[in-house]
Amino acid sequence: MDLTEIFCAIDDYCTQQKINWNMKILSPVVRKRNRKFQLSLSEVATIVVCFHLSHYREFKNYYLIEIKKNLKSEFPKAVSYNRFVELMPNALSVIASFLSNSCLGKCSGISFIDSTILKVCDNRRIHSHKVFKDTAQRGKSSTGWFYGFKLHLIVNDQGEILSFMITPGNVDDRNSKVIFPLVKNIHDKLFGDKGYISQSLFESLYEKGIQLITKLKKNMKNK
Missing domain, CATH: 3.30.420 (Nucleotidyltransferase; domain 5)
Structure with missing residues (x-):
């Protein structure tokens, strides 16, 4: 799957499950000081997933080089690295939910x-x-x-x-x-x-x- 396919799959799931930044199950970290979110929850989750499919070993390098530079047109509203790190815990819960409900295989014995x-x-x-x-x-x-x-x-x-x-x-x-x-x-x-x-x-x-x-x-x- 390429970046667009991953985003569409995650975004469709979030839409179907009505998952967004305001859900109470998410960490209060992202609501600190009532900041407005420039990245959607689906975009944050997509970035995290794509990092693990990349050749990068450190997320900071991946974010600063790939997201902020090479993929700037795909993520024009990308926040600073420090801000993104604050948003990551919430994206992880979405990724876990997405995997549990959409991506599991069958036991063969x-x-x-x-x-x-x-x-x-x-x-x-x-x-x-x-x-x-x-x-x-x-x-x-x-x-x-x-x-x-x-x-x-x-x-x-x-x-x-x-x-x-x-x-x-x-x-x-x-x-x-x-x-x-x-x-x-x-x-x-x-x-x-x-x-x-x-x-x-x-x-x-x-x-x-x-x-x-x-x-x-x-x-x-x-x-």
């Missing part, structure tokens, strides 16, 4: 579960970080400590997303409040890494018709 960290800032800047200060948390991954969120994801054998959830960074991958909503429409085999090793989780999922397959510890039994 072979699924894979994993999580990845979403750092919101360098660890040295945690105390000065403001955008996600009320929701982000410190967490630890295989690469060390980080500050931000976790993306929990299940995909099928075709790589299609089946379910996902974003949590604060300190939430365990095996947390029942994460796992059970994720596997609601999953059946048969579910493959995961060592982070999902848990005898109780294995048994709970097995009762639901799901066989969790991981590298086993010596004291664990497979069925």
Whole structure:
């Protein structure tokens, strides 16, 4: 999909669901000082999605080079980088809703579960970080400590997303409040890494018709 197709898909969804800047589910950050919005919510969400499809590794460079310069005609009302960062948390909720309702695949009986960290800032800047200060948390991954969120994801054998959830960074991958909503429409085999090793989780999922397959510890039994 190109930029126009992505925008149209997101904008149509926002129109159908009547999602806009004034909805109460959105963060009050964007309503600070009663500012008027120069970018639509659909445009903000589109920019965030397109960044992840680009070759850029840092969003700031992407925004300043692509949006403010190369795509100036497509986004003539693009706000400053700092202002856009304030708007991003609201766009993320729209993207999550859009994916959940429009872009999920079907379970084939072979699924894979994993999580990845979403750092919101360098660890040295945690105390000065403001955008996600009320929701982000410190967490630890295989690469060390980080500050931000976790993306929990299940995909099928075709790589299609089946379910996902974003949590604060300190939430365990095996947390029942994460796992059970994720596997609601999953059946048969579910493959995961060592982070999902848990005898109780294995048994709970097995009762639901799901066989969790991981590298086993010596004291664990497979069925």
